[in-house]
Amino acid sequence: MAVLVTGASGFIALHVINLLLSQNYKVIGTVRSQAKADKVIRQFNNPNLSFEIISDITKLDAFDETLKKHGKEIDNVIHMASPLPEEGNTDFENHYLLPAVNGTKSILSAIKKFAPRSVKHVVMTSSIAAIINVNDFSVVTTEKDWNPITWEQAKTSSFMCYLGSKTYSEKAAWDFLKENKDEVDFKFTAVNPAMVFGRQMFDEDVKDTLNVSCEFVNKILCLPPTEKLSQDYAMSYVHVDDVALAHVKAIQEDKFDGKRLLLSAGTYSDQLIANSINKQFPQIKGTIPPAVEDCKQLDIRYDSAVTQKLLGIEWKSFDASVYDIVHQALKRRGKL
Incomplete structure (x- = not known):
């Protein structure tokens, strides 16, 4: 079948x-x-x-x-x-x-x-x-x-x-x-x-610009370190x-x-994405917007507890979600 x-x-x-x-x-x-x-x-x-x-x-x-x-x-x-x-x-x-x-x-x-x-x-x-x-x-x-x-x-x-x-x-x-x-x-x-968020299924599909959702992470890699990022809610x-x-x-x-x-595993902002990238990829610190230690904490906008219990899983973390996109992007650009 x-x-x-x-x-x-x-x-x-x-x-x-x-x-x-x-x-x-x-x-x-x-x-x-x-x-x-x-x-x-x-x-x-x-x-x-x-x-x-x-x-x-x-x-x-x-x-x-x-x-x-x-x-x-x-x-x-x-x-x-x-x-x-x-x-x-x-x-x-x-x-x-x-x-x-x-x-x-x-x-x-x-x-x-x-x-x-x-x-x-x-x-x-x-x-x-x-x-x-x-x-x-x-x-x-x-x-x-x-x-x-x-x-x-x-x-x-x-x-x-x-x-x-x-x-x-x-x-x-x-x-x-x-x-x-x-x-x-x-x-x-x-x-x-x-x-x-997450990696492209095949490395050959990693381009300068990614699909709509993954591009929210990928775009941070293209910003100068002087760029001031929003700490306000972006999406889940x-x-x-x-x-x-x-x-x-x-x-x-x-x-x-x-x-x-x-x-829905949680909410994020552009600054939280940058914080995650800086933490997980120290080799590119100074080339993208820096981390902000006292970054604004975001409220939960979507309650997915019922679905999570029904599925019987733990959502993959924000850091893991960001890592998979950035690792592929940096690999393509020869920075790993």
């Missing part, structure tokens, strides 16, 4: 695939081009990994052919494909909001059409963006909370459209379940990670290994059915 992983070339997806392959799952990934499929196949070099090309996930029948072809062998689906805002593209509704919602509808619809009884678990990669209170970022939230962002608010900026795309695409999944509870058998789990983080583990556990244990998993 196989696991279908959509958006299989993404940062988190590669770690999920690696964990699945290490546990001897057969993985069928979907990507938007043959070039992406060829690259990932070369990187993993594992006969249990194959790909289907879906160039446009926004079509409501986008996944039909894949499920029609593989429906009998797929017993788990991990839906990770979702559009990310691109610089300069301001048509937020048509390029990000609708595609995110339609991508969710299309994968669930395809399961309903071609594998309503054979697929046992569906896990959706949502985001902490679907949980935060967009009207008051100081409120402590849990996996029970929903971002109250409106569709109109989501069309106002790149940041707001990302929040909206995650919120409304996840809501589309829960609505589908309510409307089709008698027509599909699968268990459903939403995984809602904070900013995901979680290590990519913990995120991958949550996805895989959710297809293995029925106790995650109907759950939203809030993955």
